[in-house]
Amino acid sequence: MNKKIKFKNGVECPALGFGTWQLQGEEAERAVKEAIEVGYRHIDTADRYGNHLEVGKAINESGIERSDLFLTTKLWDEDLSGVRVALAVDRFLQELNTEYIDLLLIHWPNQSIPIEETLIAMKACQDTGKVRSVGVSNFTEHHLEDALATGIEFVTNQVEVRPHFNQVALREYCTKNNIVVTGYSSLRAGDMAEPVIVELAEKYRKSPAQIILNWVVSRGMIALPQSTKVERMKENLESLDFSLSKEDLSLIDSVPQEERYNNPSFAEFSY
Template sequence: MKSIKLNDQAQIPALGFGTWQMRGDECVRAVLTALEVGYRHIDTADVYGNHKDVAKAIKESGLAREELFITTKIPWDLLRAPDVLENFNRYLDELDMSYVDLFLVHWPNKQIPILDTLGAMNQLKQEGKVKAVGVSNFTSHHLQDALTTGHKITLNQVELHPTFNQLELQVFCKARNITMTAYSPLGRGEDLAHPAILELAKKYGVSPAQVILNWIISRGIVAIPKSANPQRIEDNYKSVSWEMEKIDIEKVNNISQQPRILNRPNSEFDY
């Protein structure tokens, strides 16, 4: 599996498995299938309510903890330092782990100083409970505020897909050595039917989903598709087994853009 080096030297698998809106047996089966197919990067979050399900799947897989890369996130209303520390220990209990590889702020919150949040997260890193600290759903101005604290931001996980390609944000992040992860990489499925994607799928003899995921990874961005369908889980995994020509990467880059799909109150997205 191709990996990307974070700015703190940690390695993150370029293709991960998302678990949003998955709970219970469905989540356990999906994560277990993903691990059996070859995924080693699992993305979860407090608000998903599936930490215990992810833990169960990992246990059933028989894989060693050291073989995996686990990401979780703390929600926007629990970003005060005491809340970060208290809830993270709960996450470890739910995941049945002694550490996570990547800990993210799930959404920015202008009501809580980011300095306090990042300070607590880095305390957890110093204690060995977190390997890397990052954020999610941060625009350039959120990142600028966070960087003024002096704390290192390793990664920013954002909505990113062909019709919302985040090219400008990538330029900003790359200049500051911040890796990006793409959630909703298939645009909730809507981007799969775009004529340019279908054309490339035919050219390479792969699925439209593979075209999109390969395009994301070719840009040096981590992709975390989600699916409960075993065939789709396996098909998505195959997106790392071939290379897209640069001219075709540009073709996808040039697809007409649409508004973001996912919004949250108080996020102050700049459009």
């Protein structure tokens, strides 16, 4: 069972999406095909992942109506100028073999290009129907403030969220500004082994991954589990058919916090 989350522009997005980072070539195509077969209707890719062709092929060969699938991709750093956004989007449509992208994100913030320039160009792609919704990723509160100041609508901020790095302050800021948080890298081994998660898995007779994904979505976020194994794809998709109690959700909120896992040298997390 998948639930939908509504963005501020009225567009609905399946709360569980299938992540494709680090999936390449035949493995990417097979994994996306299997994910669609087991029931995922939301696929998350990025230009940088180098798998647009395979993702597009898997979607086209799935036999699923394009309108029943939600497809997200992301602009890499070199494509954030006004001119480059339009060119990149046209290339993405060709590579993904689709007429539109459901959600186009700025993959990482880059202060050397004015955010207004990038958002105006993304909005132009939305106006022509090539993109349905616009969003950002890896933005801090400060980046979000700059983006909100442009007055151009964006619907989500895709960031790392897991029990040991729960982003509570950034999530509050997003909620206040009607920006849906999409959580990534929620299934780190250390989070699945966290004693509170293991205990709850036993209590609810679910797997640790299911407890974590249920917590992410129960807290109003979109989750993007990734797996190369069909059994785990199913397990992850079946993580929403039970309810964690209020107390147990709070218990997960209160596990010890640690450093973020995804912190490349070009990140602007100190902004």
